[in-house]
Amino acid sequence: MNNLPQRNYTDSKIEAEGGEPLRIELRDAENQHIVRGEGSSMKIQICVLHGDFEKEEDWTAEEFDKQIVIPREGKGPLLKGDKIITLKDGVAYINNVEFTDIIKGRTKQVRLGAKIVRPNSIGLDIREGRSEPFRVLHRRVKxxxxxxxxxxxxxxxxxxxxxxxxxxxxxxxxxxxxxxxxxxxxxxxxxxxxxxxxxxxxxxxxxxxxxxxxxxxxxxxxxxxxxxxxxxxxxxxKQIAIDTTTHGLVETSSTSTSTGVQTAQYGGQDQTLQ
Missing domain, CATH: 1.10.150 (DNA polymerase; domain 1)
Structure with missing residues (x-):
């Protein structure tokens, strides 16, 4: 699985280390195999989580939602671009998402999170995913x-x-x-x-x-x-002028001198998305 770099920047596409697209996988919680069948084509929403979300992977959906970072007053959403992506055979890629603002919050770090859109519609227990913590800096720093x-x-x-x-x-x-x-x-x-x-x-x-x-x-x-x-x-x-009396050429001046994810992991009783 590819990882996020430790530093990311506003107005720059979110990519994995080495410039690769960030990859998310839906995996079975028991054997960690990528799920190819039921649920492998669901829509996923990308969000920003507090970096100190350290709870083991047994959180509830409510606990996960409480960790979502709220934008600063007067600012728009923290992410722009394709924040809703679709799994294909249990795999999805984040290709066009950017941070719009620096994030300070409770710590200097944040995580990327991913959650299923309308999870109850498929009748499966799929846990949300999160990346390792990283920092978001203003593009000018870069x-x-x-x-x-x-x-x-x-x-x-x-x-x-x-x-x-x-x-x-x-x-x-x-x-x-x-x-x-x-x-x-x-x-x-x-x-x-x-x-x-x-x-x-x-x-x-x-x-x-x-x-x-x-x-x-x-x-x-x-x-x-x-x-x-x-x-x-x-x-x-040399600047040249014409003498109107003699019609001769006269010199009038001399020469002058010139003066630079980590994979979002999803676990559940039935399946795990990483």
Whole structure:
């Protein structure tokens, strides 16, 4: 069975470790075989449970429901996507479910739960399932992980010293990737500083020191050389004017320099869903 990672993030698809779809199985409580017959095509509802739900697998349906986490005031449901899935031959996959909000609750951890929709309609005793506990963090925590050595295709938020409002500000000005940032820094540092706005010199130096560590491949290096060469040539062009008296060409300026589940387990007297 596949397991959930210890950390999950808002607005990211819930997946098992290794990026595999999260798998749920309906198993017989006695021999743990996957149930293929009666009850193997039921609908299952995915929910969020408190992480300290430690009771052994002999809970009642009422006890299980009391462990379901209530969204924070003013917030919507904790999960979005396909929260109702259908078993097929005793197996179902969670493919399109995301957390919408961080969850603090009684502990810093939560569990995923799964319960049969309308359990009394099939006349079987099927216990709900739950995952091992894990944490749910805001997506920005994931986005702002800073690489020791950023790459050109990383989001600009991967650079040390860039985050939150500054990241959004740069994106609105067309600077989305580390590559965008580095190109503008090398070709027009003044323009980059203007786009960033007021920033402490220490913070600026921190950002630049990190972006200079960027992992640049050969194609990127060649592209950078071509762009810088073109920019220098443009800045170095002599301005030409026509003398209206002699119709001769006169030079008027010189060159200038250029300036980043665990399986939900279901047990029951008749069957177990894992």
């Amino acid at each position: 986005a702002y992980k800073k690489h020791d050595r950023p790459s050109m295709n990383d989001e600009v938020s991967r650079l040390r010293g860039i985050g939150g409002k500054l990241c959004d500000k740069l994106a609105s000005r067309g600077i989305v990737s580390v590559k965008d940032f580095l190109q503008l820094y090398k070709t027009n540092e003044a323009s980059l500083r203007e786009k960033i706005g007021k920033i402490a010199e220490k913070s600026w130096n921190k950002i630049i020191a990190h972006v200079k560590e960027c992992d640049v491949d050969d194609d990127d290096e060649e592209e950078e050389r071509v762009k810088q060469h073109a920019y220098k040539n443009l800045n170095g062009l």
